[in-house]
Amino acid sequence: MAIFLCGGWALDQPEGRAEQQRWLQALQQVLPGEDWVLQKPDGPAQAAAIEIAVVANPPPGSLQGLPRLALIQSLWAGVDRLLQDLTLPHDVPLCRMVDPAMNEAMVQTALWATLAQHRGFFRCQQQQRTAQWRQPAQLRAGEWQVLVLGQGELGGRVARALAGLGYAVAGWSRRPRAGEGLRTLHGAAGLAQGLATADTVINLLPLTEETRGFFDAARFAAFKRGAAFVNLARGAHVDEPALLAALDAGQIGHAMLDVFREEPLPAPHPFWSHPQVTVLPHTAAQTDPRSAAEVVAANVRALRSGAALQHGVLRSQGY
Structure with missing residues (x-):
């Protein structure tokens, strides 16, 4: 055979x-x-x-x-x-x-993205371009709310790793799910609650017909104003014009994107030059x-x- x-x-x-x-x-x-x-x-x-x-x-x-x-x-x-x-x-x-090696790499990327947002390091990077010396506020990890969407193998590992660093973490799934000591949310009500309070939202949902285009204008409007969005799952989860509009309006404070609807991301795409977007070339976890x-x-x-x-x-x- x-x-x-x-x-x-x-x-x-x-x-x-x-x-x-x-x-x-x-x-x-x-x-x-x-x-x-x-x-x-x-x-x-x-x-x-x-x-x-x-x-x-x-x-x-x-x-x-x-x-x-x-x-x-x-x-x-x-x-x-x-x-x-x-x-x-x-x-x-x-x-x-x-x-297991890819899972560990995904955890590392999620930790980096959350830490950079929590500590204002992305903002410092922007300030460097214009020689601005401004120290961001230093909040404690427990004062930074993180919502991890998707509590499968990857989402669960990411949520536990962030909680281990002291972040206030909630994991969301469609149906009730045990979170091994984590705060867990589920369903429409849990999603609304989590989005309204999270400072960083990390997407690790599977791509299905139900989750395709999951992050649209209405979903971004439900975020806590100024929250950060981290997409480590699939580009098709995101309505890209809706995300750009939410960024321009200040509804989303920063987007760290590893995946896109079209890959490689075309050179004229506004994500490349947007001051509130960090682009990774689908390299969060290989x-x-x-x-x-x-x-x-x-x-x-x-x-x-x-x-x-x-x-x-x-x-x-x-x-």
């Missing part, structure tokens, strides 16, 4: 081939002796030999015609693009990536092939031994 390594890599370009090889080498380290298929199966015999697909946002239709496919393992935490592929086999288990390969290997072994797969996706919920 074979494993199909399939991604959105441009294999006709050196960078795409290099990225595929980087993943292949990491996977071969932890799954030695496997038969790897690196391109579209060459005929029915090779297609029938594929048991597992390890995927990184492959082109739509890539997993059609694989009669013995028993597992689709994503290399990315988000599976929204995969689920938009109407040809994805519905009866094959789909597992998302929960990479999957680390070394640790991610171990996660893939664990599910491959689980499938073959009949054990439970880890991090399975509930397709009806979109994550």
